[in-house]
Amino acid sequence: MGSETAVSKRTYCKICTNQCGLVIDVEGDRITKIKGDFDHPLSKGYTCPKGRAVGGLHHHPDALTQPLMRKDGVQVPVGWDECLDDLAARLKSVVEKYGPGSVGVYFGSGLGMDASGYRMGEALYRALGNPPKFSPITIDGANKLLVCCLVGGFPGLSSAKTDDKNVDMLLYMGVNPMVSHGHNTGMYNPAGPIRSIAKRGQVWTIDPLRTETAKFSNRHIAPYPGKDYAILGWLLREIIDNGPMNPAQPFTGLEELRAALGEFDRAMAAKIAGVTEHELDDLLAMVREKGGVTIETGTGVSMSKSANLTQWFAWAIMILTGRMNRAGGIWFHPGFIVQFDSFELPLIDNPFTPGPPTMPGVSGIIGDWPCASLPGEIEAGNIRALINLGGSIVRSFPDANILVPALEKLEVNVDFEVIANETTALSTHVLPTKDQVERPEISMWDTLSSSVSMLYSEPLVPPQGERRSAWWAISQLMRRMGHEVPDHVPLDDREPGADDFMLSTLMQGARASFEEVKEKGAVQLPLEFPAPWIDQHIERIGGWRLAPPSLIDLWHEIRAADEAEMHNPPPLRYISRRQRRKLNASLSFLGSPADIILNPQDAAANGIEHGQQVRIRTARGEIVMTANIDESIRPGVASIPHGHEIANVNKLTSIENVDGMTGMVLYTGIPISVEPVAA
Numbered sequence: 238m239g240s241e242t243a244v245s246k247r248t249y250c251k252i253c254t255n256q257c258g259l260v261i262d263v264e265g266d267r268i269t270k271i272k273g274d275f276d277h278p279l280s281k282g283y284t285c286p287k288g289r290a291v292g293g294l295h296h297h298p299d300a301l302t303q304p305l306m307r308k309d310g311v312q313v314p315v316g317w318d319e320c321l322d323d324l325a326a327r328l329k330s331v332v333e334k335y336g337p338g339s340v341g342v343y344f345g346s347g348l349g350m351d352a353s354g355y356r357m358g359e360a361l362y363r364a365l366g367n368p369p370k371f372s373p374i375t376i377d378g379a380n381k382l383l384v385c386c387l388v389g390g391f392p393g394l395s396s397a398k399t400d401d402k403n404v405d406m407l408l409y410m411g412v413n414p415m416v417s418h419g420h421n422t423g424m425y426n427p428a429g430p431i432r433s434i435a436k437r438g439q440v441w442t443i444d445p446l447r448t449e450t451a452k453f454s455n456r457h458i459a460p461y462p463g464k465d466y467a468i469l470g471w472l473l474r475e476i477i478d479n480g481p482m483n484p485a486q487p488f489t490g491l492e493e494l495r496a497a498l499g500e501f502d503r504a505m506a507a508k509i510a511g512v513t514e515h516e517l518d519d520l521l522a523m524v525r526e527k528g529g530v531t532i533e534t535g536t537g538v539s540m541s542k543s544a545n546l547t548q549w550f551a552w553a554i555m556i557l558t559g560r561m562n563r564a565g566g567i568w569f570h571p572g573f574i575v576q577f578d579s580f581e582l583p584l585i586d587n588p589f590t591p592g593p594p595t596m597p598g599v600s601g602i603i604g605d606w607p608c609a610s611l612p613g614e615i616e617a618g619n620i621r622a623l624i625n626l627g628g629s630i631v632r633s634f635p636d637a638n639i640l641v642p643a644l645e646k647l648e649v650n651v652d653f654e655v656i657a658n659e660t661t662a663l664s665t666h667v668l669p670t671k672d673q674v675e676r677p678e679i680s681m682w683d684t685l686s687s688s689v690s691m692l693y694s695e696p697l698v699p700p701q702g703e704r705r706s707a708w709w710a711i712s713q714l715m716r717r718m719g720h721e722v723p724d725h726v727p728l729d730d731r732e733p734g735a736d737d738f739m740l741s742t743l744m745q746g747a748r749a750s751f752e753e754v755k756e757k758g759a760v761q762l763p764l765e766f767p768a769p770w771i772d773q774h775i776e777r778i779g780g781w782r783l784a785p786p787s788l789i790d791l792w793h794e795i796r797a798a799d800e801a802e803m804h805n806p807p808p809l810r811y812i813s814r815r816q817r818r819k820l821n822a823s824l825s826f827l828g829s830p831a832d833i834i835l836n837p838q839d840a841a842a843n844g845i846e847h848g849q850q851v852r853i854r855t856a857r858g859e860i861v862m863t864a865n866i867d868e869s870i871r872p873g874v875a876s877i878p879h880g881h882e883i884a885n886v887n888k889l890t891s892i893e894n895v896d897g898m899t900g901m902v903l904y905t906g907i908p909i910s911v912e913p914v915a916a
Contacts (some may be wrong), residue, residue: 241264241265242264243262243263243264243269243270244262244263244264245260245261245262245263246260246261246262246263246695246697247259247260247274247276247277247694247758248260248261248674248694248695248697249274249277249280249680249692249694249759250284250287250288250291251350251673251678251694252287252288252290252291252820252823252824253287253417253418253820254423254680254682254685254686255280255418255423255424255425255687256279256280256680256686256692257273257274257277257279257280257283257284257285257288257425258273258274258276258277258279258280258281258282258759259271259272259273259274259284259288259289259291260272260273260274261291261292261674261697263697263698266698266699266701267296267698268291268292268295268296268674268697268698269292271284271288271289271291271292272284272289273288277759278690278759278761279425279686279687279688279690279692279759279761280425280426281425281426283425283426285418285817286817286818286827287818287819287820287824287827290824290826290827291673291674293824293826293827294655294656294672294673294823294824295672295673295674295675295698295701297656297826299656299657299658300655300656300657300701301654301655301656301657301661301667301669301704302669302701302702302703302704303315303669303702303703304316304317304319304320304321304666304667304668304669304703305320305661305664305666305667306319306320306323306324306665306666306667307664307665307666312662312664312667316703317703317705317710317713320666320668321710321713321714321717322717323666324649324651324665324666324714324717325714325717325718326717327622327648327649327665328340328622328624328649328651328714328718329718329719331621331622331648331649332365335618335621337365337366337367337368338366338368338369338619339368339619339620339621339622340365340368340369340620340621340622340623340624340649341368341369341370341371341606341611341614341620341622341623341624342358342361342362342365342368342369342370342371342623342624342626343370343371343372343608343623343624343625343626343628343630344358344359344370344371344372344373344626344628345372345373345625345626345627345628345629345630345633346373346627346628346821347626347627347628347629347653347654347655348626348627348653348670348707349373349626349627349682350673350678350681350682351627351670351671351673351676351678351707352678352679352681352740352743353676353706353707353708353736353739353740353743354626354627354653354670354706354707354708354711355626355681355707356681356708356743357707357708357711357712357726357739358626358707358711360711360712360715360722360723361624361711361714361715361720364715364718364720364721365720367604369593369606369614369619369620370604370605370606371605371606371607371608371611372605372608373628373633374602374603374605375602375605375606375607375608375609375899375900375901375902376608376633376634376901376902376904377536377539377540377904378395378536378539379539379544379602379896379899379900379901380534380538380539380544380545380547380548380899380901381395381534381539381548382395382588382602382603383545383548383588383602383898383899384545384548384549384552384788386585386586386587386588386603387549387586387588387782387785387787387788388549388552388553388556388781388782388783388785389552389774389775389781389782390582390584390585390586390774390778390782391582391583391584391585391774392585392588392603393569393572393577393582393684394569396569396570396572396684396685397567397568397569398422398423398567398568398569398570398687399531399533399566399567399568400531400564400565400566400567400568400766401424401430401433401434403564403565404434404438404531404565404566405434405437405438405439405527405565406438406439406441406523406524406527406528406529406530406531407434407438407439407440407441407530407531407532407533408440408441408442408443408530408531408532408533409440409441409442409443409444409450409451409454409533409535410442410443410444410465410469410532410533410534410535410537410538410547410551411443411444411465411534411535411536411537411538411539411541411547412450412533412534412535412536412537412538413444413448413449413450413535413537413815414427414431414450414533414535415427415428415431415448415449415450415452415453415817416448416449416450416815416816416817417535417536417815422533422535423685423686423687424687425687427450428453431450431453431454432453435453435454435455438527439455439456439523439527440453440454440455441454441455441456441457441458441520441523442454442456442457442458443457443458443459443460443465443468444457444459444537445459445460445461445462445537445812445870445871445874445876446459446812446814446834446869446870446871446874446876447459447869447870448869449817456519456520456523458512458516458520459512459871459874460510460511460512461509461510461511461807461810461871461873461874461906462537462541462810462811462812462874462905462906463541463542463543463810463903463905463906464509464510464511464543464799464906465510465538465541465543465547466543466546466547466550466795467501467505467506467507467509467510467796467799468506468510468512468517468520469532469546469547469550469551469554470498470501470506470546470550470792470796471501471502471503471505471506471517472517472520472521472524472550472554473494473498473550473553473554473557474495474498474501475521476524476554476557476558477491477494477495477498477557478495480525481524481525481528481529481558482557482558483528483529483557483558483559484556484557484558484559485559485560485561485562485563485767485772486556486561486562486771486772486775486776486780486781487775487776487779487780487781488556488557488780488781488782488783489779489780489781489782489783489784490782490783490784490785491783491784493783493784493789494553494783494784494789497784497789497792497793501796503517503518505800508803509796509799509800509803511807511871511873524558528558528559529554529555529558529559529560529565529566530554530555530558530560531555531560531565531566531567532551532554532555534547534548534551536813536815536904536905537812537813537905539901540813540901540903540904540905541903541905541906542795542896542903542906543795544896544901545788545791545896545898545899546788546791546792546795549785549788552781553783555567556781556783557783561771561781562766562767562768562771562772563767564766564767568764568766568767568768569768569771570683570684570685570686570689571689571764571765571768571770572683572684573683573684573686573689573690573691573747573748573749573762574681574683574691574743574744574746574747574748576746576747576748577770578765578768578769578770581774581777582770582774582777584777584778586778586782588602588603589601589602590602590603590604590605592606592607592610592900593606593607593610593613593614593619593900594614594617594619595610595613595614595616595617595619596609596610596613596895596900598897599895599897599899599900600898600899600900601900602899602900606900607895607899607900607901607902608633608634608635608901608902609634609635609636609892609895609900609901609902610892610900611623611634611640611643612636612639612640612643612892613892615643615644615646615647616643616646620647621647621648621649622647622648622649622650622651623644623647623649623650623651624651625650625651625652625653625654625660625664626653626707627653627654627670627707628660629658629660629821629822629823629880630644630660631644631658631659631660631663631885631887632658632659632660632821632822632879632880632881632882632885632887633821633822633880633887634887635887635890635891635892635902635904636857636887636890636891636892636902637858637885637887637888637890638857638858638888639892640887641663644660644663645663647665648665649665649666650663650664650665650666651664651665651666651667651668652664652666652667652668653668653670653707653710653711654667654668654669654670655669655670655672655704656823658822658882659882668707668710669702669703669704669705670704670705670706670707670710671696671700671704671705671706671707672704674696674697674698675696675697675698675699675700675701675704676696676700676706676736677693677694677695677696677736677737677740678692678693678694678740679691679692679693679740679743679744679751679754680692681743688761688764689748689761689762689763689764690759690760690761690762691744691747691748691749691754691759691760692754692758692759693740693751693754693755693757693758693759694758696736705730706730706735706736706739708726708730708739709727709729709730709735712726725738725742726739727739737751737755748760748762749762787898791897791898807873808873808908808909809839809873809874809875809908809909809910809911810873810874810875810906810907810908810909811833811853811874811875811876811877811889811905811906811907811909812874812875812876812877812905812906813876813877813878813879813886813904813905814834814876814877814878814879815878815879816829816878817829819878819880820880821879821880822880823880825880825881825882829878830863830865831862831863831878831881831883831884832862832863832864832865832878833851833853833862833863833864833865833875833876833877833911834865834866834867834869834870834875834876834877835851835864835865835866835867835870835875835911836866836867836868836870836871836872836873836874837866837867837868838872839872839873839875839911840864840866843911843912843913844912844913845864845866845911845912845913846864846866846913847864847865847866848863848864849863849864849913849914850862850863850864850913850914851863851864851911851912851913851914852911852912852913852914853875853877853889853909853910853911854889854909854910854911854912855889855890855891855907855908855909855910856891857888857889857890857891858888858889859888859889860883860884860885860886860888860889861883861884861914862877862884864913875909875911877889879904886904889907889909890902890903890904890907894907
């Protein structure tokens with residue numbers, strides 16, 4: 238093997254939705270070297286440690302290469318036919334006995350980057366009769382979808398992105414694109430764009446932690462977690478009263494919005510947020526100097542109790558200061574596969590759908606049930622089987638203390654996965670699918686790209702062991718359960734060209750043909766900005782809706798609760814954190830520490846020294862982490878990364894502590910106690 242000549246192959250990273258170009262050296266079936274592709278038209282040579290970890294993922298010592306099935310309580314390797322036959326029979330039995338609603342389906346991020354596999358998963362979901370559906374939406378992003386619908390009347394507006402080339406006043410709230418620069422942030426080599434914006438204009442970061450992004454910003458404000466809405470609420474009131482107001486599209490509800498804000502003054506905002514009035518004055522002065530502000534939010538906002546308020550206020554401010562669909566503000570992705578600019582967008586201003594029976598009063602959102610409802614639905618006997626399409630559920634879903642015992646009670650628990658973990662250990666069936674270097678791929682989540690583009694990559698190495706295409710495994714499961722499979726789906730993924738053919742079927746009617754994208758590897762098209770289709774949609778629905786009644790009610794509720802609390806000493810609360818050398822539940826082998834960042838004041842008050850093992854407790858559970866004492870975190874707040882196996886932050890969360898509108902569990906701003914672990 239070592240004597241084989243290395244072959245350099247061009248591809249792109251599928252760790253996150255930024256999808257940077259890579260050049261990977263392959264010797265036989267081994268990946269030997271990974272570097273950025275300087276000829277890639279989008280990323281131009283940039284990669285991050287996550288992207289360069291592709292080889293480590295593929296050659297992981299715990300890689301799954303053969304189907305597993307539980308027999309007499311023990312997982313044992315079996316052949317595909319035995320595994321699929323048994324799984325189909327057991328799933329069919331559950332459906333016949335308890336109905337199609339007894340099967341839950343989780344659309345995880347693992348299969349989320351597998352275009353053909355994900356789409357076939359959707360076909361299975363429909364064949365099952367649209368049973369309970371779960372996705373990462375209610376783990377990290379329900380607020381954006383909610384506000385898109387309530388304010389803009391269409392969920393696809395969640396593709397909003399900053400015009401980095403022209404923005405002169407950019408406010409980052411609870412987002413750290415220097416570390417997490419995929420998803421809507423969509424930045425290649427983020428230090429460059431952030432530096433450029435800060436040099437020609439202003440970049441402000443609002444975050445309890447002085448993040449890597451804050452260090453590149455002109456100013457940093459550190460509020461209490463979950464209280465940043467107060468900053469924007471006051472800023473919005475000031476803008477309505479005294480400007481700057483220069484809206485680019487029509488709107489409704491201004492009088493109702495101003496009435497709801499009432500006399501929410503600077504002193505009250507500063508007190509609730511835990512910042513100084515001087516900081517608020519400086520922020521308002523800069524917004525007025527620049528004539529507006531573009532605001533980006535991230536999981537630091539979306540995982541908090543005030544997520545919906547902060548996102549709503551951010552959009553209202555951008556609407557009124559003319560930053561929506563205008564240079565220097567926000568642009569909306571028109572889509573590459575589904576072209577939003579080619580048809581009249583429907584009005585979808587009610588995102589709420591029927592929710593789980595065990596959480597009365599909590600709706601679903603665009604068909605998704607809250608992930609927080611899964612343990613209760615299993616315990617109630619409503620969900621008897623779970624199909625997990627590539628998600629590390631134990632490290633991703635809330636309240637791991639009750640989630641794990643619930644998962645153990647499932648009659649069928651099937652996991653599509655490439656690396657063994659604590660979630661696969663609980664499964665009745667484990668189906669090993671091709672990983673990102675073993676299959677051809679396109680960038681299916683096109684609207685998360687920072688450009689109007691489409692990528693293609695060929696397989697780099699043969700599949701390990703008995704791995705098969707996810708689309709094949711799912712279609713075979715459907716066939717064996719007696720469900721109709723689309724006529725175009727091949728019977729065998731090992732047929733020459735079968736994987737490519739499945740990808741080609743996803744691009745019918747796209748802005749470029751599959752053949753062109755495959756030939757070029759990357760196709761980038763011009764962006765029409767400002768976009769007429771956005772202005773036309775907003776005019777058609779009668780304008781942006783500034784004052785959705787449900788959000789006004791939420792504002793009064795949260796404001797009243799915080800005003801009542803603000804005279805009491807605030808407890809120590811933790812915030813969530815992403816790490817540069819880790820991605821959610823994956824890439825632990827890169828060595829990012831399971832550490833808790835504590836301000837020196839809080840460390841001293843609790844008798845904790847730097848490097849010491851610390852026990853962190855909530856009313857729900859406890860974990861042990863290493864103390865990282867640093868002044869970068871404000872007093873009264875601790876920072877804990879998520880996605881670690883032993884120090885699983887979801888042992889601290891509670892399914893009883895959820896957002897009433899979306900059912901999303903709170904993952905940040907949660908009170909904790911800390912103490913040193915005895916030697």
